Amino acid sequence: MSAKTANRVATIVIISVAVFIVALLAGLLGFILVRGIGHISFDFLTSAPQTIKAGGGIGPQLFNSLFLLVLTLIITVPLGVGAGIYMSEYAKPGRFTDFIRLIVEVLSSFPSIVVGLFGLLVIVNLFGLGFSLFSGALALTVFNLPLMVRITEQAIRGVPREQKEASLALGLSRWKTITSVMMPIALPTIITGTILASGRVFGEAAALLFTAGMTSPRLDFSNWNPLSPTSPLNPFRPAETLAVHIWKINSEGLAPDAAQIAAGASAVLVIVVLLFNFTARWFGRYMYKKLTASK
Amino acid sequence: MTTKFEVNELQLHYGEFHALKQISLSIPERSVNALIGPSGCGKSTFLRTLNRMNDMISSVRVDGEIKLSGTNIYDTGMDVEELRKRVGMVFQQPNPFPKSIYENVAFGPRLHRKPGRKELDEIVEKSLRGASLWDEVKDDLHKSALGLSGGQQQRLCIARALAVNPEVLLMDESTSALDPISTLKIEELIQELKKDYTIVMVTHNMHQAARVSDYTTFFLNGEVIESSPTEKLFSTPVDHRTEQYITGRFG
Numbered sequence: 001m002s003a004k005t006a007n008r009v010a011t012i013v014i015i016s017v018a019v020f021i022v023a024l025l026a027g028l029l030g031f032i033l034v035r036g037i038g039h040i041s042f043d044f045l046t047s048a049p050q051t052i053k054a055g056g057g058i059g060p061q062l063f064n065s066l067f068l069l070v071l072t073l074i075i076t077v078p079l080g081v082g083a084g085i086y087m088s089e090y091a092k093p094g095r096f097t098d099f100i101r102l103i104v105e106v107l108s109s110f111p112s113i114v115v116g117l118f119g120l121l122v123i124v125n126l127f128g129l130g131f132s133l134f135s136g137a138l139a140l141t142v143f144n145l146p147l148m149v150r151i152t153e154q155a156i157r158g159v160p161r162e163q164k165e166a167s168l169a170l171g172l173s174r175w176k177t178i179t180s181v182m183m184p185i186a187l188p189t190i191i192t193g194t195i196l197a198s199g200r201v202f203g204e205a206a207a208l209l210f211t212a213g214m215t216s217p218r219l220d221f222s223n224w225n226p227l228s229p230t231s232p233l234n235p236f237r238p239a240e241t242l243a244v245h246i247w248k249i250n251s252e253g254l255a256p257d258a259a260q261i262a263a264g265a266s267a268v269l270v271i272v273v274l275l276f277n278f279t280a281r282w283f284g285r286y287m288y289k290k291l292t293a294s295k
Numbered sequence: 296m297t298t299k300f301e302v303n304e305l306q307l308h309y310g311e312f313h314a315l316k317q318i319s320l321s322i323p324e325r326s327v328n329a330l331i332g333p334s335g336c337g338k339s340t341f342l343r344t345l346n347r348m349n350d351m352i353s354s355v356r357v358d359g360e361i362k363l364s365g366t367n368i369y370d371t372g373m374d375v376e377e378l379r380k381r382v383g384m385v386f387q388q389p390n391p392f393p394k395s396i397y398e399n400v401a402f403g404p405r406l407h408r409k410p411g412r413k414e415l416d417e418i419v420e421k422s423l424r425g426a427s428l429w430d431e432v433k434d435d436l437h438k439s440a441l442g443l444s445g446g447q448q449q450r451l452c453i454a455r456a457l458a459v460n461p462e463v464l465l466m467d468e469s470t471s472a473l474d475p476i477s478t479l480k481i482e483e484l485i486q487e488l489k490k491d492y493t494i495v496m497v498t499h500n501m502h503q504a505a506r507v508s509d510y511t512t513f514f515l516n517g518e519v520i521e522s523s524p525t526e527k528l529f530s531t532p533v534d535h536r537t538e539q540y541i542t543g544r545f546g
């Protein structure tokens with residue numbers, strides 16, 4: 001085969017694989033959206049689910065998913081950013097950092113169901129936190145924290161050396177250089193990465209089945225006291241998230257419209273994750289423009 | 296004339312690599328000192344020993360001493376941040392922060408000692424004037440520094456260094472990325488600055504060294520071959536390698 005034919009064959013193969021993958025993704029997305037979008041309404045998004053009657057909504061589940069995401073970020077952002085700064089600026093490269101990096105890789109690629117069972121054994125039972133949002137957030141931390149470390153480390157490493165040197169040469173300490181020069185430059189990348197990572201947290205189900213639980217208590221959305229058991233803001237109550245809800249009604253839903261509810265909820269989930277992705281891109285571009293263009 | 300830097304038997308290793316060998320040199324106060332030599336001979340390395348920027352690289356080992364107004368800057372008790380305030384640096388590529396012109400100049404003083412608004416305004420104006428940039432930017436102080444031309448950005452970097460009130464300015468090929476007119480402006484500026492500051496500059500341009508400097512030091516393979524008043528070094532070099540280099544026969 002001449003080099004030219006080889007080139008042509010390779011190009012055709014690569015293009016067909018790409019087309020296949022794009023078609024598969026578009027088909028999948030289209031399928032989920034088309035099947036579910038008709039079921040989405042304001043009522044569906046805000047009302048509580050029904051066990052045996054038709055017409056239930058996903059309000060509490062949607063709220064739980066968002067609240068769980070916030071709780072997870074409250075835990076992982078400070079720790080992850082701190083560790084990322086340490087890894088990129090302070091740790092001497094060597095066995096220790098290699099070891100941490102290995103742990104980070106392993107943790108973030110752990111099967112979710114294993115993390116869920118680990119959460120059940122350690123967080124729920126051993127620490128006695130029970131099925132709760134907080135247990136769920138800790139389980140999600142297992143995936144999210146390594147990601148945050150990696151995102152921050154890479155963002156900080158991506159800051160041009162010239163910027164860092166300019167600050168150090170002015171006599172600023174290492175810490176001030178990090179906080180006033182490097183962080184502002186790295187921040188857009190960190191935020192974009194965080195939003196993308198949030199998509200995974202939002203869609204996670206397996207790790208939450210046995211940690212955040214599969215039920216929600218009757219929530220009173222007018223009760224904002226975080227210590228009250230019926231308050232939606234109580235982090236120590238069990239909470240079924242949207243992804244878990246989809247799994248549950250698909251496998252054991254009793255309501256006559258269970259299939260439509262599952263389809264509608266799946267569409268909502270996909271839309272929210274897409275929204276995260278688009279926000280991340282838009283935000284990244286916006287910050288880039290803001291940082292580089294002259295006003 | 297008083298001596299600003301007194302370098303005694305300075306040695307620098309990057310790991311196993313011996314980059315600076317037995318350097319002894321004195322740099323007089325309020326003068327322009329040019330460092331010349333072929334690529335890789337250690338000019339930047341030497342320049343960066345003067346404000347200890349080499350400390351950033353973990354493999355670096357420095358022996359010998361460099362006295363700044365009498366105190367060895369490699370003494371264990373030396374406050375490196377204080378040293379860098381006294382010895383400012385301008386880099387090869389203009390590297391303003393992605394902030395406004397004002398914020399760039401105010402950056403150092405603000406983080407060092409939090410002056411009031413009025414004092415800060417004064418520092419910014421004085422530094423921009425000192426860098427011959429004030430007239431060009433006085434109406435645009437709050438615009439992004441990245442919108443300036445390369446030459447203006449480089450003068451902004453000089454202003455940013457002046458704002459922390461240094462005694463010395465180190466310049467590492469600071470005009471090599473600029474057009475001839477911007478280069479000329481900075482050369483004129485250097486003549487102004489030497490009234491108040493000691494300037495040490497690396498340059499690849501022999502004409503520039505001859506035009507602006509009072510003293511020239513010729514480096515080769517990590518050693519100082521010759522260091523004398525610029526006029527003398529260019530008219531009657533003592534070492535034949537210096538002569539070969541300045542007449543363009545190698546390097």
Ligand SMILES: Nc1ncnc2c1ncn2[C@@H]1O[C@H](COP(=O)(O)OP(=O)(O)OP(=O)(O)O)[C@@H](O)[C@H]1O
Nearest residue numbers: 309312314332333334335336337338339340341352
């Ligand atoms: N971080 C480093 N680690 C190891 N070796 C280095 C490092 N930086 C520079 N060197 C080596 O030290 C020697 C001197 O480098 P230096 O940058 O000081 O040269 P220079 O005279 O400034 O050259 P140029 O004119 O090209 O800028 C070179 O051989 C270079 O390869």
Ligand SMILES: [Mg+2]
Nearest residue numbers: 338339340497
């Ligand atoms: Mg150099």
